[in-house]
Amino acid sequence: MHPAMVTTPLLSLEGVGKSFPNGTVALRGARLNVLPGSVHGLVGANGAGKSTMIKVIAGAHAPTTGTVRWKGEEVVWRTPGAARDAGVATIMQHVPLAPTLTVLENVFLGSRGPWRLPRARRAEFARLLERVNYDIDPDAEVMDLAIGERQMVAILQALATGAELVVMDEPTASLAEGERRVVFDVVRRLSAQGTAFLYVSHFLDEVLSLTDRVTVLRDGTVVEEGETASYDEDRLVQAIVGRDLLAVERRTAPPVDAAAPVLLTVRDLRSPAGVRDVSFEVRAGEVVGFAGLLGSGRSEILHAVYGADARARGEVLVDGEAVRRTPRAAVAAGMALVPEDRNAQGLIGTFPIWKNISLPDLPSLASGRALPRERAEAERAERVIADLGIVCPGPEAMVTELSGGNAQKVVFGKWLHGGTRVFMLDEPTAGVDVGAKADILELVRRFAAQGGAVLVASSEFEEILAVATRVFVVREGRIVAERPAHETSEEELLMLANGFGEGGAQGAA
Structure with a gap:
């Protein structure tokens, strides 16, 4: 049945709010309705609340206010396992696969029942490949796969759990054009078979061509939602950022x-x-x-x-x-290098913003070029935060708490005042x-x-x-x-x- 003919959402969020102990309010009365068999786009600026909404749906965060409904029934998922058992699979931007295991072992990782038998596993794996119209060696180690192939393993893994809703967070951010087309084809194919998708991407052309409906978040609030066909890129950008x-x-x-x-x-x-x-x-x-x-x-x-x-x-x-x-x-x-993998090569996740910003230029910020002066480091961080418009509670915030765009600004900021x-x-x-x-x-x-x-x-x-x-x-x-x-x-x-x-x-x- 076409999604437009379905009246009961598979998943709905009603008035969902999420606040954190540090005072950050990530969601404010947010709403979302994903229909069975639909591809629903979720877009918004970094820091708009997309990641928090995904974590609420995945059971990683409990909402502070509001209601989550699954197939019309109110649910409270206190763990990701509970959401997964209900039929929700989440594929994060950095695919969490086990690199030393094979494709087959990753696809059925954590599965129960007959998957423990190698023959049954391979038979089910073959059926999954037929569903997605894709071919991959089940005995290949994940560490040897290209990024696009790893994304496909994650999709197969989601299907192996029996997922009725697959949440995809920036699924094509690191993919080449050919690999993107493979992902699009699989999403369309599975959607036609009845699997619903919540597709989160900053590539607006993808959202416009792939999704049925779209929800726009800004500052933790849903500012627009509707049929994707009623949007073009200009209107979507203006909805996301509030300006052209x-x-x-x-x-x-x-x-x-x-x-x-x-x-x-x-x-x-x-x-x-x-x-x-x-x-x-x-x-x-x-x-x-x-x-x-x-x-x-x-x-x-x-x-x-x-x-x-x-x-x-x-x-x-x-x-x-x-x-x-x-x-x-x-x-x-x-000279300064801002690497592609900011989390692994550009930032130290266990450090707050101010320590990351001062790292390349510690001697000039220290007394006698030896003794750290934390006040000077904090002042530089405050200057960078103001100059670059980094959205954060303050210099003491951990870089792991930042959205992708704000984390990237920190990587830039640490080089701006050291003679680069x-x-x-x-x-x-x-x-x-x-x-x-x-x-x-x-x-x-x-x-x-x-x-x-x-x-x-x-x-x-x-x-x-x-x-x-x-x-x-x-x-x-x-x-x-x-x-x-x-x-x-x-x-x-x-x-x-x-x-x-x-x-x-x-x-x-």
Whole structure:
């Protein structure tokens, strides 16, 4: 039966509020109705309350006020296990699979009953693959799988529990275009079979093309909900952030004066990690984009320039001075790297905001460059929080309490007051919403306007074109083409990244 013909929601939230002991109010009278067999979009800015709503649905958080109903009956799920047993499966952005176990073992991890018998497991696994029209080796270890394949294992795992509702939190944030299409096809296929989905994504084009209905959260409150067909991207953005940000995101940077000094020089950079004979220059005030598909080597180039790849060879110069091939030397020379995986490489989760922000520049914040001055560190954190508009209770808040966009701003903020001249950004807006994305892109523009040099590696070509002055196209670890940003397009960059069209010379400033 089509979702529009169903009157009783599979899941409903009525007047749900959630407050935390530190005074944070994450949800205020929120509502949600997910129909059987539907794909329901949930969107909102980072910090809007999406993660909290997901955790309420998954049984990880008990609501402070309001009611949760499952198939029309009021329920109180006090643990994720209780929600899972009822028929709710949640797939978080960072897929929590056991990397040393096989695909088959992960799919039936925690299952009870006949799944303990290898033959029964394999027979059921085959039926699950038929349901999703997908093929994967059941004996492959998860650690050897690509990110897209891991996402499919998580979906199979959800189906193995008998889930009637699958909650997907940013399911395509780290996927290449081909992998995204596979996920879309599976969601549509399962929805047609009667499985409902709550699809949480900051990719608005996905929400508009994939979902039946959409709910918009802002500041913990539902501000809009309705049939997805009644929305376009402009209306959805305005509902999310309360203002038009698309023009800000899409503003192309003007070319940089050819007489501007060269800040960064890279010569003959190469590495077994997949960097091959890379040379280029970046001038003061310039933003250079590295456009490439997943696995192209764009991230590896940034890590090699920064000295994070010990096997890399070649020359890196800042202001004409050679930089040793270590991150410490890079920082001393005025270079900063904002990595793609901010949680594992950009932040220390056991530290509060103020400690994370002061880490790269502790000597200048210490008495005699030795004794910590916590007041000075806290003052810097307060300044960064104000400058970047970081939404948090204060500098003492743990970075693990922040939304994705605000956590990314902390990673930026720790480099802003320590003499950084060259910023290298690897997928700087991965996992953040349109509001935070616009803020981060504006930070990039501001840093360049103040005379800095910026390198941005991204698979989001629209994002590169929004801030870059020049674009290098990367394929198989090489720069295969160079284009002025104002003279190219997403379509041309995609063709070049796929190996179509003519390459350009490297490295001309």
